Amino acid sequence: MCTSERSTDYAVMTPALRINSERLNTTLQASCTKWGALSELSTGMCRLTLSQEDKEVRDWLVAECKSLGCDVKIDQMGNIFAIRPGKAKDKKPIAMGSHLDTQPAGGRYDGILGVQAALEVLRTLHENKLETHCPIALIDWTNEEGARFPGAMMASGVWSTKSSTPLEACWGIQDKEGIFMKQALQDIGYLGSVPCDYRENGLECHFELHIEQGPILEREGKSVAVVTSVQGMKWFAIRVKGREGHSGTTPMTGRSDALVTASRLITAVRDTALKTELGVATVGVINNDTSSQAMIPGGIDFIIDIRCSTDEMVDQLASTIFAAFDDIVKQESNGTQYEVKRTWGLPESKFHANCIDSVRAAVSKEVAEDQIMDMKSRAGHDSAWTSRTCPTSMIFVPSKEGISHSPNEYTSPEHCALGAQVLINAVLEYDRSVKEGKY
Amino acid sequence: MCTSERSTDYAVMTPALRINSERLNTTLQASCTKWGALSELSTGMCRLTLSQEDKEVRDWLVAECKSLGCDVKIDQMGNIFAIRPGKAKDKKPIAMGSHLDTQPAGGRYDGILGVQAALEVLRTLHENKLETHCPIALIDWTNEEGARFPGAMMASGVWSTKSSTPLEACWGIQDKEGIFMKQALQDIGYLGSVPCDYRENGLECHFELHIEQGPILEREGKSVAVVTSVQGMKWFAIRVKGREGHSGTTPMTGRSDALVTASRLITAVRDTALKTELGVATVGVINNDTSSQAMIPGGIDFIIDIRCSTDEMVDQLASTIFAAFDDIVKQESNGTQYEVKRTWGLPESKFHANCIDSVRAAVSKEVAEDQIMDMKSRAGHDSAWTSRTCPTSMIFVPSKEGISHSPNEYTSPEHCALGAQVLINAVLEYDRSVKEGKY
Known part of the structure; x- marks a missing residue:
């Protein structure tokens, strides 16, 4: 059988596998307008974790992923794992994670771009009927912002089991109205039964596309950053x-x-x-x-x-x-x-060479070398926690004027699409390396 | 007709006219326990202006005053004027004013003592069937604290017409929940029709008994201050x-x-x-x-x-x-x-010699000279505004450790009673002087 007749062999298709920029940007903007817009006139967002807006966008995301043939698991912290099966039955998923929650007056890109780009990757794989070696997962991590329930990157921290705040303690955190986090999870129907623990619900690796949230890419005139680590932080x-x-x-x-x-x-x-x-x-x-x-x-x-x-x-x-x-x-x-x-x-997090290499290879296919730079993340991300339990790296695209956590946060549609294309390239690069026994 | 047979002639009775210390203190404490107590365990108060607690204590006050034969007028800012008629038909009332509202975590004496002492004076006059020359008024000034609707001494300021914030502007001030002051007045039934304007609802003079709210009397070992002015303040x-x-x-x-x-x-x-x-x-x-x-x-x-x-x-x-x-x-x-x-x-307010003299004479009847001092008020009071339109003075009694605007605010029952006795003495002193044509 000629490989060119097998739509399931991505080795041949990869160079041609393109995400749909218009679909990505339209879906991202429409979902923000619908669930959590601060006002009709601005692109500001208030989609606090486990709020009604968060529930609705989660429900939509779960339905979308199911329609693309994904199995959806909800864990004890409300993290959503939408998993598209791969051929290999002994492999854990290659994950694309980020978050859909925002600051009380945030923008449309911080976290949201990463999840929407992951959805676009799933859509692209689906419409191309590509069968990957490993399963491919989209993850929406709960309460990355820590804006409603104090403690940022909370649920990825629990999942990594390395955070100083374990599951029961997180469930016991209250918002300003005195609502316990466990109750809030229950209220919106996202208190799952899957253990929030990488040892019981593990990943092959974790990629995250995110906006830079700083001014460096723009200032240096670059389009993409290969993120090599996340700086240490304490509150x-x-x-x-x-x-x-x-x-x-x-x-x-x-x-x-x-x-x-x-x-x-x-x-x-x-x-x-x-x-x-x-x-x-x-x-x-x-x-x-x-x-x-x-x-x-x-x-x-x-x-x-x-x-x-x-x-x-x-x-x-x-x-x-x-x-x-x-x-x-x-x-x-x-x-x-x-x-x-x-x-x-x-804690300070150094990303894994395999993931960094995959991102580097992925981005080299899209833009000239002078458009790429390595970067250390100065913001915290769920990837900082995942990096402690599985190979991880991140992709940054530029933030206009470095503004983030603000209604004025902005990343161009072209940069959003570029980020999503790099994400799919990186995922397929990593998948190929696993298939070939390199990783 | 022998004057001694006329129970209506206070000239004979004055030296013997004693307020009822136990009744005053019991009424004050009971009213605080009932309307606005912060908790059962403390003497802290939260009786924000025009709140449900404020409505209930006002309703009770109005009923008490009516039972003592007073006419009650409510003005456009919700100020309560409870007026006990005098013999002279051409005289305006001699007023005893203060306020029943408190800070969000205040005490039982700031403002409240002045109104409760005024009520005790009315009760004493009533039970002694004393007919004064001038009408005698109790006044509860609305929103002295400015804690719910920003702007302290608000309603006495409107009444004096000297404040930079006129009636309509005050009505348009909103609390944190966005409720307009006019609406709040309406909601508790205290948006009266009497003009809030001294020219249409005037006073002969204004006395106010108040706690010092500072440490000076206690530190100097004095029992009463004759207040001669209020310092200027700006926010x-x-x-x-x-x-x-x-x-x-x-x-x-x-x-x-x-x-x-x-x-x-x-x-x-x-x-x-x-x-x-x-x-x-x-x-x-x-x-x-x-x-x-x-x-x-x-x-x-x-x-x-x-x-x-x-x-x-x-x-x-x-x-x-x-x-x-x-x-x-x-x-x-x-x-x-x-x-x-x-x-x-x-603005800085200098009190009127006639009122200061009346207070001085009143206090001299009660305590030795070494227990008395003159004082300039460092806190703002409704009397600062009334002093701009009618003769005014104040009486201060000690605050324990100078604490005020706090649940720890405390003035002893003896000092409360002494203040009320000085208040009735001053009012009768002034009334006599008016009757005698001296003022």
Whole structure:
């Protein structure tokens, strides 16, 4: 039998297997307009994890994947694994994962592009009737943003079993309305029974297409980045305690003003990061116990987000910041105190050579060498967790002006399509290598 | 006719007219337990203006006053005027005013003591069947705290017609849930038809018993203060604008972080007040546009509360603070900007000699001279507004440890009773002077 007659042999077809740019971009935009648009006039998104909008887009995604012949598994953290069978019965899936949830005022690309591109890959494989060696999986990871239930990359962290927050603890996290995560999973019908554990529901490898969320590709005039690692990051929840008092009757000298002390600490976070050049440190969230303009604040909470190339640098920057905090509290000597209430973290993650090589080969087929660069991810991603249990790499496409986590987030349709094409190339490259016994 | 036979002639009775300490304190405590208690275990209060709790305590107050023979008028801002008629038909009422609303986590004395003491005065006059020369009024001023609808001393400000926020503008102010003040007045049945204007619903004079809300009386070992003025105060709503960005992917040097700039400005508010010694300046409220720990904040709002002995000093302190702000924004030179979104103010208020003399005479009948001091109020009060349209003065009793706007606010039953006794003495003193043609 001539191989050219076998539509199931991708070896011959691969060079010609093209994703459908228009279908990808139309589907992405339409799904965002329908499920979670901030307003009719902007491309801003508010699709908080496990919300009604998230449920509806998940339901649609599951139906789409089933119509493409996928088996769909939902695990205990609501992660969706849509698996297109391969020929080999002893292989785990080659996964294409990302997330469909967004920040409260996010954009249409962060996470969403990765899942939509994975769907486009499945559609392309399906319409070309390509039989891969390994199964190919689309994954929608739950609560990547950590915007509703605190703790980013939460469900991939549970799945990797390497996170400091295990399943039961995640189920017990509450949103601002006091709803437990387990209840929220149940409420939208995504509390699955498949173990959220890579040892029981494993992957051959994990690829993730994502927007860069930074300005480097655009600034350097490049089209694609081969992502080789994710920097280490830690978050610290800080509480500053002072003493409430009436703003008119309490003399300036007798005050124990939690907000003034917190303000000095927040300034020190920025100043220390700038001075040490170890990485970035940000306070994104601040909350005040009192809501009266006529009160001296008695309690302030804020969260510090620290990211550096290595875990060691993260710890070094954190300890330099806390040393500055201690100095400030000593200087103030007015009874205000700070405490570290809680910490989370994502360790530095180095991606796997096999996956990096597959992405490099995949992108070389699409653009000239001067359009490609290697990059270390400065944002956290589910791939950072998967990389701890299976070979992983990522593909970045440019973010306009480096803007992300904002309604102004934008990646051109051409770059979205390029990313999806690189993704399918990488998946098929990896699959071929497995088939050939190289990986 | 012998005057001693006329129970209606207070001139004879005055020295013997004693308020009922137990009734006052029991009524005050019971009303707080019933309407607005924060919890069963504390004496904390949350009786936001025009809330259900406020409606219920108002309904009770109105019924009590009617049972004492008072006419009750409700004005367009929901102010309650309960007026006990006097003999003279050409006289306006001698008023005893304060407020029943509290901070979101306030105490049982700020405002509440003044209204409850006024009720106790009415009860005492009633049970003694005393006919005064002038009508005697109890007033509950709406939204003194400004905690639900921003703008403290709001309704007395409208009544005085001297506030920069007129009736229609106040009606148009919204609470956090977006409810308009006019709607809230309507909802609890206190949108009255009496003009909220001293020219159409005037007073002979205004007395207010209040807790000091500061530490001075206690520190000096005094029991009562004769209040001679209220310091000037201004509030400035500030908005700091920066540029949102991802906390991981945006380098430290390219940032326009609104929270870091706001933190430096807030520190400068405190530092400037300390350095200039012109008065007190406080930031009690801060709000952040974003609620994601992985975002560089793009917009921060906060409110500065400035209070000084004179209006001139308020303006001087404000302009020194804003000069410091300008320096900081220039230093940062990262695109962050601040703007003053809105201002409110309460001008410096000097109380009237006739009212001050009445209070001085009243208090001298109750305690030794070494228990009395003159004081300038450092907190704002409805009396500051009334003083601009009619003779006004205030009586302060001690606050334990100077604490106020807190569940820990406390004034002893003995001091509450002493304050109420001084209040009735002052009212009768003033009434006698009017009758005698002295005022």
